[in-house]
Amino acid sequence: MKDALMERLKVFLQREDNSTLVGIPASQEEIAEAQRQLNVNFHEDYVHFIRTFGGAFAGLAVHAFSNGSSLGNETVVDLTLGFREQFKELPLAEVLRTGYVISIDGSGDPIIIDREGKVCICYHDTREIKLLADSFEMLIEDNFYEW
Numbered sequence: 001m002k003d004a005l006m007e008r009l010k011v012f013l014q015r016e017d018n019s020t021l022v023g024i025p026a027s028q029e030e031i032a033e034a035q036r037q038l039n040v041n042f043h044e045d046y047v048h049f050i051r052t053f054g055g056a057f058a059g060l061a062v063h064a065f066s067n068g069s070s071l072g073n074e075t076v077v078d079l080t081l082g083f084r085e086q087f088k089e090l091p092l093a094e095v096l097r098t099g100y101v102i103s104i105d106g107s108g109d110p111i112i113i114d115r116e117g118k119v120c121i122c123y124h125d126t127r128e129i130k131l132l133a134d135s136f137e138m139l140i141e142d143n144f145y146e147w
Contacts, residue, residue: 001045001137005144006052012146013056023054024066034065034077040100043117045136059143060103060111076100083110083122092122092129102136 013022031050035041042050049058055067055075063076074082079101087093095114102119103111111121111132119133133139 001048001140005137005141006048008146009049009053009056009058009140009144012144013053018057019068020070021057021068023056023064023068023071025052025054026050026064026066030065034075037077038080038100040098040115042100043113043136045117046102046113049136049140058140059145060105060139062102062140076102079104079110087122087124090127092127095120095122095129 012018028051031042031047049056049062050064053062055064055071056062057068057071061067061071063071063074063079065075067073067075080096080099083101084093084096087096095112096110099112099114101110101112105111105121109121109123111119113119113136117135118131119136119139120129120131122129133142
């Protein structure tokens, strides 16, 4: 991820009033185990983010292993396995099988990084998949605003 974006995130998330929005940085062991469990490779920008902030808010809740308390306890593994089970009979199951869920929108739809690093959302009611961003970094750039 670009240094300027990471610096903006650091300044925002290190403020005392935002302490519940940032988790504990992910370890290399946690990342390796999650990739093994999910049979995926996490993309570089996502790894950079979670190694720096853990599960944290960056315009949307980005789940990792130890999330900020405002984000909830669901890990990227929990979310991915849960949605893989829920959608296993649907056409969008392939995206979930080869990608991983990093967030959930306000309607309960999973936000996924696919095998190519693109970020999409899977709408459970229409069974449609929509591209949100060409990369995790672009997703954060498009959604993160300091307050």
